[in-house]
């Protein structure tokens with residue numbers, strides 16, 4: 001178990017002292033986080049790391065997960081896709097079922113928090129309970145909200161409006177709403193198994209286990225198998241690059257319990273890969289953090305060719321390892337990558353292939369991008385910054401004029 005003081009060598013004593021000072025002011029308040037899956041995807045990843053650290057700081061932070069059946073998660077995935085601008089119809093019956101499931105959860109769950117911190121759209125309607133139980137309610141949106149489908153946005157808006165404040169991951173996601181909107185980007189934990197330093201003796205056996213040849217360039221994308229991560233586009237870009245360079249591709253991903261589309265996408269990925277022995281499609285079980293860390297560290301170039309992206313933790317994870325990253329210029333990715341300074345932003349498969357070749361052929365340039373990227377992540381996207389932002393956000397809910405009412 002990581003100790004909060006273990007971060008001192010990375011971020012300095014002042015940062016840690018400040019966290020304790022802020023946390024003290026929240027004594028006696030329970031922060032109840034609620035989302036829709038305990039494993040898989042960025043939201044669960046962050047909560048897993050941040051809750052124990054908040055508790056070490058003395059904040060009573062807890063985490064509960066809503067329940068839903070296959071139909072519910074089928075509908076929430078459609079809502080998720082519609083928020084990302086996919087033109088998809090969601091019937092009134094489906095929306096009613098979505099609300100019913102939220103109401104069932106609101107009845108069955110113990111909503112004991114002083115602050116109810118609701119993550120993403122799946123549990124958004126729990127806020128209907130506010131009129132009955134009061135409390136402070138925060139809605140944290142983790143998805144790319146740049147061009148949501150308007151009917152779904154309007155449906156969600158009637159719930160968003162009931163919250164005390166909303167939190168977004170990047171500036172383009174702000175919405176026109178009469179509520180405090182707070183920008184808090186996600187973060188990575190530099191001391192987690194996924195991000196800590198790994199010696200070569202740990203990395204080499206992982207490559208061996210997956211049949212990857214470390215003497216030839218390795219291109220990697222780590223992502224849930226989701227259309228919006230464009231894994232088929234990744235394979236096409238790799239194939240263009242492969243015509244010129246003898247390289248390998250790793251597409252590693254696992255499922256998330258709230259994402260029913262994964263298996264369909266995986267099948268499409270397998271058929272796009274055909275039987276190229278240099279394409280490694282790895283279906284990783286949950287808690288494969290060391291493996292992911294090792295694969296990222298062993299890579300020559302890391303891709304995150306998303307078509308939509310709330311933030312893209314995988315980008316921060318790769319940059320923290322000083323890896324050259326080529327990523328889609330979408331959603332929260334441009335706040336992590338400045339094009340040709342701390343990585344490469346792309347808009348197409350052809351562009352991705354072009355930069356793949358360049359970064360493999362010019363290792364010095366690739367190294368410089370990675371180093372600049374690491375510095376940027378260190379200054380902006382580590383978990384200690386995230387903790388500070390959350391503590392300030394929680395405190396702000398009790399702030400009126402120049403007095404904090406606690």
Ligand code: UDP
Pocket residue numbers: 040041042043045194222223224252253254255284287288292311312313314315317
């Ligand atoms: N991840 C993982 N196993 C996988 C695929 C992804 O642990 O098989 C992790 C990945 O390392 C990252 C998170 O899940 O920490 C994905 O977060 P991101 O913001 O990149 O995308 P999301 O899945 O939330 O859309």
